[in-house]
Amino acid sequence: MATLYSTHCRSFPSSSSFPSSSLSSNQSAVTFSNRFLAATVSLKSQHNLLQQVSVHTQQHDGTVGANVTPVENNHSGKRLRPELLSVLSSMESKVEDGAEKDENECTVSITVVGASGDLAKKKIFPALFALYYEGCLPKHFTICGYARSKMTDAELRNMVSKTLTCRIDKRENCSEKMDQFLKRCFYHSGQYDSPENFAALDKKLNEHEGGRTSNRLFYLSIPPNIFVDAVKCASLSASSGNGGWTRVIVEKPFGRDSESSAALTRSLKQYLTEDQIFRIDHYLGKELVENLSVLRFSNLIFEPLWSRQYIRNVQLIFSEDFGTEGRGGYFDNYGIIRDIMQNHLLQILALFAMETPVSLDAEDIRNEKVKVLRSMRPIKLEDVVLGQYKNHTRGGVAYPAYIDDKTVPKGSLTPTFAAAALFIDNARWDGVPFLMKAGKALHTKRAEIRVQFRHVPGNLYNRNFGADLDHATNELVIRVQPDEAIYLKINNKIPGLGMKLDRSNLNLHYAARYSKEIPDAYERLLLDAIEGERRLFIRSDELDAAWSLFTPVLNEIEEKKITPEYYPYGSRGPVCAHYLAARYNVRWGDLGLDVEQ
Ligand SMILES: NC(=O)C1=CN([C@@H]2O[C@H](COP(=O)(O)OP(=O)(O)OC[C@H]3O[C@@H](n4cnc5c(N)ncnc54)[C@H](OP(=O)(O)O)[C@@H]3O)[C@@H](O)[C@H]2O)C=CC1
Numbered sequence: 003m004a005t006l007y008s009t010h011c012r013s014f015p016s017s018s019s020f021p022s023s024s025l026s027s028n029q030s031a032v033t034f035s036n037r038f039l040a041a042t043v044s045l046k047s048q049h050n051l052l053q054q055v056s057v058h059t060q061q062h063d064g065t066v067g068a069n070v071t072p073v074e075n076n077h078s079g080k081r082l083r084p085e086l087l088s089v090l091s092s093m094e095s096k097v098e099d100g101a102e103k104d105e106n107e108c109t110v111s112i113t114v115v116g117a118s119g120d121l122a123k124k125k126i127f128p129a130l131f132a133l134y135y136e137g138c139l140p141k142h143f144t145i146c147g148y149a150r151s152k153m154t155d156a157e158l159r160n161m162v163s164k165t166l167t168c169r170i171d172k173r174e175n176c177s178e179k180m181d182q183f184l185k186r187c188f189y190h191s192g193q194y195d196s197p198e199n200f201a202a203l204d205k206k207l208n209e210h211e212g213g214r215t216s217n218r219l220f221y222l223s224i225p226p227n228i229f230v231d232a233v234k235c236a237s238l239s240a241s242s243g244n245g246g247w248t249r250v251i252v253e254k255p256f257g258r259d260s261e262s263s264a265a266l267t268r269s270l271k272q273y274l275t276e277d278q279i280f281r282i283d284h285y286l287g288k289e290l291v292e293n294l295s296v297l298r299f300s301n302l303i304f305e306p307l308w309s310r311q312y313i314r315n316v317q318l319i320f321s322e323d324f325g326t327e328g329r330g331g332y333f334d335n336y337g338i339i340r341d342i343m344q345n346h347l348l349q350i351l352a353l354f355a356m357e358t359p360v361s362l363d364a365e366d367i368r369n370e371k372v373k374v375l376r377s378m379r380p381i382k383l384e385d386v387v388l389g390q391y392k393n394h395t396r397g398g399v400a401y402p403a404y405i406d407d408k409t410v411p412k413g414s415l416t417p418t419f420a421a422a423a424l425f426i427d428n429a430r431w432d433g434v435p436f437l438m439k440a441g442k443a444l445h446t447k448r449a450e451i452r453v454q455f456r457h458v459p460g461n462l463y464n465r466n467f468g469a470d471l472d473h474a475t476n477e478l479v480i481r482v483q484p485d486e487a488i489y490l491k492i493n494n495k496i497p498g499l500g501m502k503l504d505r506s507n508l509n510l511h512y513a514a515r516y517s518k519e520i521p522d523a524y525e526r527l528l529l530d531a532i533e534g535e536r537r538l539f540i541r542s543d544e545l546d547a548a549w550s551l552f553t554p555v556l557n558e559i560e561e562k563k564i565t566p567e568y569y570p571y572g573s574r575g576p577v578c579a580h581y582l583a584a585r586y587n588v589r590w591g592d593l594g595l596d597v598e599q
């Protein structure tokens with residue numbers, strides 16, 4: 003039995019839920035119902051084919067160690083993806099029965115492994131509730147918390163209820179919905195390395211699933227040293243046993259360098275196929291990161307400018323106005339480069355700089371991301387600035403130093419700030435500096451992409467700006483958070499009889515433009531994992547490429563015990579970051595007076 007979910011909350015089905023490879027590229031932008039029809043027509047024409055093909059739907063995406071047939075050929079000689087086969091076979095059953103029987107015959111069980119922890123409480127349960135509230139979860143679903151802590155179902159519900167919120171724009175029936183949601187949440191206590199405990203979980207899930215085809219999603223919200231134990235037990239003792247899929251969402255960190263990341267991947271692949279592993283980078287689930295490709299590829303005005311010909315530099319900036327605060331134990335083993343740059347900022351860079359993918363299919367997009375990552379020049383130590391926050395008193399309030407965190411070893415050199423210059427050695431980006439900057443305990447909380455364009459050659463209006471040409475160039479700012487916005491700085495005549503120019507913003511301010519609240523990144527990603535959409539998850543070769551880029555410089559930093567520049571808590575970070583930018587003739591865009599507040 004194939005498993006297809008129409009989740010009612012997306013007008014665009016996921017690319018892997020529908021056979022995009024059977025549609026032409028302009029068809030891929032049609033509405034849900036059109037795509038459904040197109041797929042159904044395609045289904046009828048391929049009906050005979052389906053009868054000949056041996057479709058192991060469950061193995062393609064599910065049971066561990068099953069005999070997988072990765073792709074099949076259709077009569078036109080074109081390779082048919084497994085997802086296509088599963089969707090077609092699902093649709094076939096719908097056409098024959100004339101009914102949406104999947105909804106009643108299938109169920110999804112989501113097990114949050116590490117349910118007692120910070121991330122589960124802060125992000126995962128609230129995101130699951132938001133999906134439920136929006137009607138995005140399938141009709142039959144069960145949510146199960148799993149951890150070592152002893153808790154009853156009622157205690158889990160009580161814990162979870164404290165962090166659930168309703169959408170600001172839709173408060174009606176909130177408490178009723180919460181009650182309904184909480185009734186679907188259960189708890190099971192067990193060790194992460196106990197096959198018996200996972201077998202007991204399996205039994206409990208079976209009871210809730212009531213004999214339906216079970217699809218199982220495990221969210222590993224636990225420290226990385228127990229990932230493999232949990233995956234082993236989940237896959238061997240609690241994966242779907244009756245034809246549904248089994249998927250595992252893995253949280254970062256995915257290792258701490260090329261070697262440990264490859265070892266983790268190898269270990270996970272002892273129990274799971276690559277298709278079952280959903281490596282999450284929650285920045286990919288953020289609305290404006292998701293919009294990056296829309297901006298580039300659906301507006302004629304941007305893509306032609308998207309190259310070294312017109313772009314002078316690109317800046318990827320992350321800052322937080324708080325320190326490690328209790329997470330120092332984890333953080334000290336990783337540092338800001340691994341915590342933010344190697345994943346979140348690099349992922350944004352890859353989406354920003356990749357070539358146009360063949361389609362919106364997950365593999366096409368991830369292929370392009372891998373290509374651009376592999377075109378990047380190894381990072382040189384002299385192109386990296388490191389910082390660590392020190393204590394600072396402001397307005398009578400004393401802010402601690404990083405090393406004041408009790409979970410941080412004394413004398414730690416771990417950077418809480420880093421800036422780096424990266425380069426992509428391909429035809430599009432040759433010579434364009436991509437500057438990254440990430441830091442904790444800075445003056446503001448912000449994540450943004452800044453694209454600074456070149457000067458207008460022979461600009462007639464240069465003198466109207468005075469000497470500083472930096473003030474005459476266009477800059478596109480994509481503010482990922484907070485207060486999402488996209489704005490373009492342009493030069494404009496100040497109204498009046500004279501000829502004076504100033505810089506103004508063409509501003510798409512999300513709060514003003516859209517009344518709908520922006521979903522949290524975890525909502526999008528959880529829904530994608532349920533739907534089998536892999537576009538926003540990291541493939542293992544992407545991960546390898548990302549680590550290859552950073553591992554040599556990380557090793558060098560650690561071998562040479564580079565001392566970071568100490569910056570006061572709440573400041574703008576190390577001064578050396580400006581020297582780094584200046585070396586490439588760049589001025590950080592977030593420092594000027596014209597930063598939009
Ligand atoms: N918190 C955050 O904001 C973010 C977290 N992450 C990642 O998500 C995952 C979960 O994070 P978070 O919730 O903060 O983690 P926690 O430290 O809160 O751990 C989650 C649960 O795992 C169990 N646990 C903790 N330490 C151990 C241990 N040494 N051995 C066995 N079990 C342990 C505990 O449950 P019990 O004792 O009940 O078994 C705990 O409640 C991690 O991989 C983290 O790196 C990623 C991004 C942000």
Ligand SMILES: O=C1O[C@H](COP(=O)(O)O)[C@@H](O)[C@H](O)[C@H]1O
Pocket residue numbers: 284322341449
């Ligand atoms: O992955 C991480 O992200 C958070 C920042 O996420 P955001 O969505 O709140 O911007 C960061 O604080 C944490 O150190 C890091 O592990």
